[in-house]
Amino acid sequence: MCRHLAVLGHPEPLGATVVEPPHALFRQSWAPRRQRHGTVNADGFGVGWYAPEDPVPARYRRAGPIWADPSFADLARVVRTGALLAAVRDATEASADGEAAAAPFAGGPWLFSHNGALTGWPDSVAPLTALLPRADLLRLAARCDSAFVWALVERRLRGGEPAGRALAATVAALASAAPGSRLNLLLTDGASIIATAWGDSLWYLVADGRTAVASEPYDDDPRWTEAPDRTLLTATRTELAVVPLSPLSSLPSLKEPVS
Numbered sequence: 001m002c003r004h005l006a007v008l009g010h011p012e013p014l015g016a017t018v019v020e021p022p023h024a025l026f027r028q029s030w031a032p033r034r035q036r037h038g039t040v041n042a043d044g045f046g047v048g049w050y051a052p053e054d055p056v057p058a059r060y061r062r063a064g065p066i067w068a069d070p071s072f073a074d075l076a077r078v079v080r081t082g083a084l085l086a087a088v089r090d091a092t093e094a095s096a097d098g099e100a101a102a103a104p105f106a107g108g109p110w111l112f113s114h115n116g117a118l119t120g121w122p123d124s125v126a127p128l129t130a131l132l133p134r135a136d137l138l139r140l141a142a143r144c145d146s147a148f149v150w151a152l153v154e155r156r157l158r159g160g161e162p163a164g165r166a167l168a169a170t171v172a173a174l175a176s177a178a179p180g181s182r183l184n185l186l187l188t189d190g191a192s193i194i195a196t197a198w199g200d201s202l203w204y205l206v207a208d209g210r211t212a213v214a215s216e217p218y219d220d221d222p223r224w225t226e227a228p229d230r231t232l233l234t235a236t237r238t239e240l241a242v243v244p245l246s247p248l249s250s251l252p253s254l255k256e257p258v259s
Contacts, residue, residue: 003028004087004103004113004186005218006193008237009210014047015076018086021218029066029088033216044089044102047072048111049081050190055109057085057190063098083190085111097142105141105150109189112153114146115200115215116182121145124178128152131173149174149185163187163194164234168245171196186213195233196245202227204240211235 005025007017019026023033029042046061062069066088087103103113118125125148129137132151141147149170156166171183175198182199193213195202205212205224213235217224227233230245 002087002089002103002113002115003032003215004085004115004184005212005214006085006111006113006186006188006195007210007212008083008188008191008193008235009208009212011052011080011082013077014049014079014081014084014086015073017084017212017218018047019073019076022220023216024218025086025088025214026066028216028218042088042090044099045069045072045087046089046099046102046104047075047084047086048104048106049079049084051081055190057104057106057109057111059104059106059111061099061102061104063102083188085113085186085188087113087115087186097144097147101142101144101147103146105147105154107150107154107157110154110157111188112150113186114149115184115186116198118145118149118174119178119180121178122148125174128173128177131155149183153185153187163189163192164232167194167196168232171198171245184215191236193233193235195227197227197229197231197233198245199229202231202233204233204235204242206235206238206240209237211237211240 042065044063045066048057048059050057085104089102104111152170153166167185184200185196187194195213203217203224203226207223227242231242232245233242
């Protein structure tokens with residue numbers, strides 16, 4: 001389910017990566033090439049981006065398919081940015097949450113997306129609600145599994161944890177509570193990208209002053225590389241590192257930032 005993408009690079013229109021490439025996220029909404037679960041991503045979409053000298057991102061989200069929104073076509077043509085996160089959604093189950101369930105989720109400088117599903121949702125992860133204050137549960141943006149995953153990640157970020165550790169710890173907790181879950185998480189603050197590959201595809205490209213991390217390549221550039229499953233990826237505009245997340249017991253008790 002779902003496809004997502006984060007890009008850091010020189011300022012350019014949103015459409016340069018989200019719409020125009022031959023296998024862009026726009027096309028992945030109806031014809032993904034490497035999607036292992038689900039076939040059509042038409043249950044909503046969203047794009048978040050950063051403007052110069054403003055650390056808080058803007059978002060545009062809708063409940064319907066990306067191809068059916070002429071307003072987004074105009075935005076994608078003229079809005080320029082050097083950092084974005086975008087996603088097209090294939091809902092795990094039907095809900096009335098509408099665009100509130102569409103990534104990217106946001107908090108402070110962060111944009112977040114979850115490509116995957118929690119096995120046994122919501123019963124399997126009910127014990128993890130103890131990790132969140134009741135007020136955070138009441139503030140959930142939507143009743144879907146991805147919104148809950150974001151709440152867990154955001155709680156750690158607001159508590160001062162480095163982003164890599166926040167994602168790694170969240171994946172560890174969810175995988176333990178709901179074995180078999182697919183937990184590809186994607187996070188950016190406009191200066192870095194942090195992602196996990198856990199149960200679904202994750203690719204990256206660092207070239208020509210641009211870093212792209214995506215569920216699948218948006219073109220046929222041979223420099224795209226697939227991240228191994230059970231790994232954590234951290235990247236800037238010029239550097240990228242991939243480290244193992246599995247087995248969970250090998251994690252250094254999540255006491256140090258993963259870089």
